[in-house]
Amino acid sequence: MEAYLTFNGNAAEALAFYAKCLGGKIEFSMTFAESPMGAQTPDNYKDKIMHATLTARGQKLMASDAPPEYKFEGYKGFSLSVQAKDVKEGEQLFSALSAGGKVAMPYAATFWSPGFGMLEDKFGVPWMINVDHPPA
Template identity: 80%
Template sequence: MEAYLSFNGNAAEALAFYAKSLGGKILFSMTFGESPMGKDTPDSHKKKIMHATLEARGKQIMASDLPPGMAFDGYKGFSLSVQAKDVKEGEQLFKTLSEGGKVTMPYAATFWSPGFGMLEDKFGVPWMVNVDQPQS
């Protein structure tokens, strides 16, 4: 399974941020204006993302801006989770993803992990950063 995020007109900015934060790259991106429906797309949406795919850390996230006339209601009921290989990498991921956003649980050791934290990034997307317990 892969996550598909809908943005309120800032999908290109969000995907560029995720590519930088997670060491990934945008594999595909098409605007509404570039699509077969481009000529029928309102000018306000021609440069908005109709569909894009980001690959990072061996996973993919797909995204788009909402089409004209669809209301953005924020993000509820889920978190994107990223696994770090160790505490230091987890700390860096947490710091980078939370830049301009809101920390909802500070990054720290827990009973299940030597490093875990929760945040909402500057686009309002909820994230969890986790480090697995070392194998004994």
């Protein structure tokens, strides 16, 4: 299963941010102007992302900007979860993704994890960073 995020006109900026934070790479990106519907796309929307794919940490994240005829309503009822290999990597991921955003639960040890935190990034996307306990 893979996540597909819709953005409010800033998908290119968000994906570049995620690539930097997660050590990933944008593998594919197509604007509305580059699509078969390019001629019908309003001029102020031609440079928006119709579809893009980011790979990072062995996973794929897909995204687009909401088409101009659809109202963007934000994000509700989910979080993107990233498993860190250790507490230090978790701290780095949490710090990078929370820059300019809002911390919902500070990164700290919990009863299930030596490192866990929740945040909303500067684009409004909710994230959880988690470190598994080492095997017994």
